[in-house]
Amino acid sequence: MANKIGNFQPSTCNLASVLPHKQIESALQAAVRGALSDADVSAVLVRPCDPKFGDYQSNALMSLAKARKLNPRQLAIDVLAKLEVSAVCEKVEIAGAGFLNFRLKDAALTETLQSAANGAHLFFDKADRPKTVVVDFSSPNVAKPMHVGHIRSTGIGDALQRTLRLLGHQVISDNHIGDWGTQFGKLLLGWKQILNRAELERDAIAELERLYKVINTDCDANPARLEEAKSELVKLQAGDAGNTAIWKEMIALSQKQFDTIYGRLGVQFDFTLGESFYNPWLGAVVADLLTRGIARESEGAVGVFSDGSVPPKEDVFLVNRDGEWVPDPALVRKSDGGFNYTTTDLATIDYRLKTWSPDEIVYVVDDRQSSHFKKLFATFARWQPDAAKKVKLVHVGFGKIMGDDGKPFKTRSGDTVKLGDLLDEAEERALKIVAEKSPELPETQRQEIARVIGLGAVKYADLLPNRQSDYIFSWNKMLALQGNTAPYLQYAYARIKSIFRKAETGNLKAEIKLAANEELTLAKHLLNFGLTLEAVAEELRPNYLCNYLFELAGKFTSFYENCPVLKAGDEATRNARLALCGLTAQVLKQGLEALGIEVVEQM
RNA sequence: GCGUCCGUAGCUCAGUUGGAUAGAGCAUCUGCCUUCUAAGCAGGUGGUCGCGCGUUCGAAUCGCGCCGGACGCACCA
Incomplete structure (x- = not known):
């Protein structure tokens, strides 16, 4: 947060974007600066909106006006007078309390798709300012089987690293395995x-x-x-x-x-530096904390206690017990002289900062550990205040996986479900369905399809819910292959590929032409791919991408039902539609890949 | 007791700076395979967003108080 100071976005970056909404956004930001010279335009954003209002909308002027006690509609009029977006938009409308509604010119939409069809981009930009991000996820324990609980950290962490990489950030994925302890x-x-x-x-x-x-x-x-x-x-x-x-x-x-x-x-991980890797530094960490007066001894142990700098309610080193605020220290040395995980985690932050100088360290770990991370981050900030200001430490927490009965997901006999067994079952269940739906395909191909669909179903089901909520694990839901599931998306992709197999000729770089409503709706949705990827990277929430892809697949099937491709009336329409299919397939594939999910050509 | 997260349609869940008439899947009802994969599409039914008060031009979203649930509260991670 603090490191955002002076981190303004030069509008030239956005002007270079191929994406119309970014062009609108930077033009709007320039216009706002023109109208209110001291305005912070970083929150002046342009977002897709309900089609009845237009293609994009900004509601930023209302909050700006509010902060300055201005009439929002008047501000909108002033900003509009300075706004130059005629290259990409129809006339901008002021609506309601001060919304700006933008409607894309067909030519701008067509041009964006054309450049994508020509291979210039795939509806997203690489980050203006690439960050270095350490993603710490999965972290299984040595000598124990990986179990169902590991899919959350592993799946979410992998989706995040993939998405960040796609956007051009430098990612260091590190598997902090549990290879030390009593x-x-x-x-x-x-x-x-x-x-x-x-x-x-x-x-x-x-x-x-x-x-x-x-x-x-x-x-x-x-x-x-x-x-x-x-x-x-x-x-x-x-x-x-x-x-x-x-x-x-x-x-x-x-x-x-x-x-x-x-x-x-x-x-894949770039590094697997387990807990034991940090053993050599643990003593020094504690000694340093003691020397600096950040930690002290108590009941034979050494811990970091409240420094009284914030009210008890906000103090992570205090806990209320029976109406009284008592210390809840971050222990860094046990009374037997051993170290615990806070010590290791401190040494780990120190090592990562010194080794990789990341802008951000992201921990994909169960939400139940949130108080540990709060104390860890607070302790680090007291230990190394200058270094702490340069890095954003983020705990990406997630909820539990529950069984049908609403209790933590277990096998029938009450054991934890092993991850390997879970993946086997996913593939087996998928194989049965593939055999039923596509008996004509050869056995080896059916197995490969089942593998991709089974694994995809499990991963997607895990990524789809808001990560913070607990979710109910249901084979039927993820493999019923209806609704918002991986197979539905994979099916949409396979249908497109089927068209291409049947199209004996077809120029993917054909001239884009959009006429039917379904074509326009699909095309406009393609334009939002980058926005979605950025939201995933910003909020560390892969489910945004799941929902985007589900909508994309839905808009595609709607197009598919209504707009014949190979049997289109004329050659130009046929080729334009083929190109639109090609772009949709690319985005589906790329989007699923960002989630760590594969596609098949046929299913 | 205190803290964190949560409570949205019958069920499972979305809901991106607070934004316009709250969305989807399942279930249910009605249509659609002599046209590119029906694992599909089109449409109907279904919600005082736990309850109340407040802030705001505007609240599922922010604040306070209740009710209900999950989790966590030194020397395991």
Whole structure:
């Protein structure tokens, strides 16, 4: 926020845009500056609107007028007098309390589509000011199976990194895996005493999970076993060679599992710097916090406490218990001398800033950890105030996945659903449907279609809801293949491709001609692709893109029903419609790709 | 007890600086396959946006208070 000062957008950037709404926007901003020389025009935006009012609308003048106690309609008249948008718009209208309504000239619309058809762009601009963004997501734990809970972080994080990259930002994706912690004491003990080598070869993660469970049960019942486990942990922490070797092997085995899943999901990371990577710095972080007086000792532990700079209600280091405000510190060292995740997270921020100098670090993590992140960010701001001003730290939180019963999603027997099993089931269910719908296709092709549709369905169902709300996991919904689902979008794409297979001739760079309502509606919607991508990148909400693509597919099918392409009356119409189909297919494919979802040529 | 998030159609959910008559899918009802994939399209039914007060030209959106729900509240992440 604070780093936005002086970050004005030169209008020349927008003037270079191929997109009419951006041209209108920068012209409008110039006109507003002309009418109100001191106005902050960064909030003067032009957005698509209800077609009955026009194609685009700005309501910015009303809030500007309000802040200055001006008559909004009069301000609109003054701004309009200075506004020059006749190249792309029909006469601009002032409506209601002070809306500006813009209607695109057909020529401007056609020209934008033509340039896209010629390959000059795909309805979005690269960012004027590319940012460097670290995206921290997925973060599975070593020696545990990835489960259904990981799809949210993995899917949302991947969609965000893809979208940011598409817009020309520099992204550093980092998988902060859980490869350190007290659980390794138990795992090491289990490995040394009850490891089944054959099982380890067959299914390493299951065997590691078994080790943990058995020893954990032992420890609960028998304090001596717990001591044994602790001493293994101490040896590991002290750098014991044998324990370190076993620990590394457990990580390698887990990484194999992660790679398999990520391979299926098509997710890539630039770095996988787990928690253990930061071990060498943890002591120094705590020492520095103590030296600077930011942390202090309490009950044997070391923590960061309230500095009293804000009212208790806003103080993240206080919590109210029975009517009294009591400390809720961010602990950075336990009373046994061990460090905890706040320490690691502080060292991680420090490392990332020093290594990559990002403008932003985005954490795609469960909403339940929001108070942890608030404390973490506040602690970092106190620890390194100057560095903190240069980076935006964002917690992208998300809700839980629930079962049909409204309780957290589990298998019938009450276990957590393993991610691999979930993906298998998605593909199996999709295969049944493909076999039913397209029995004529060869088996291998049906399997490939089922793979793309099954995975797409799961990912899309996860990305579609507002990320902050919990959502109900339903196979029927995501694979019913009706409504707002990945298959619906993939189907729209496949239908377009089918047209092209049947079109023996066709020039994708044909002259664009728009006449029918369905053609105009579709064309105008294509123009909003960039706006949508920017909204996703700005608000870190992939669901905006889902809804955009669903509408695009809907507008396309409407066009498809009403405007024959191959059987159009004349050659020019046929070619123009083919070009429109081609652009729609490209946007669908590109948009789905930004969500991490593949398409098939036929389904 | 305190904090965070949430409460929108029968069900599941959208709702992009507060903006014009609140949207979609499912379900339900009515049409549409001798024309490019009907996994589709067109249309109907269905909502005092939990309740109340307030701010505003304008509130699902902002503020306050209730009611209901989920989650979280030092040495696990």
